[in-house]
Amino acid sequence: MARTAHALHILVKHRSQAEDLMAQLNKGAKFQNLAKKFSTCPSGKKGGDLGEFKKGQMVPQFDKVAFSGELITPHLVKTRFGWHIVKVLYRT
Template sequence: MARTAHALHILVKHKDKADDIMGQLKKGAKFQALAKKYSTCPSGKKGGDLGEFRKGQMVPQFDKICFTGEVLTPHLVKTKFGWHIVKVLYRT
């Protein structure tokens, strides 16, 4: 079982904005460019890069996607912070 993951994310307040971003990704938009443009998280300036983190370090809903969701596929998840589009780059 994976103990660490490396992920990118885009954080927005509203689901309609998150759905719009997911649509742009499906059409081939670059994840990092969208993160810089839309993310309200400070990591947005770095293209949404959260770096590598341990299992249990993030809020539960986010953690679950990062450690069980398909790698390299954007996922939509809601947490107390808002709506996240999460892309896991790898797990170790």
């Protein structure tokens, strides 16, 4: 079982905005560019890069996708912080 994951994410307040960004990604938009432009998380400045983190470090809803969701495919996740689009790059 994976102990660490490396992910990118975009954090926004509203589901409608998150769904719009997902649609843009599906049409070929660059994840890092959208993160820099729209993410409310400080990681947005780095293209949404959260780096590598351990299981249990993130809120449960985020953790679940980070450690069991499909790699590279963007996932929509709701947490107490808002709506995340999570792209898991790899797990170790």
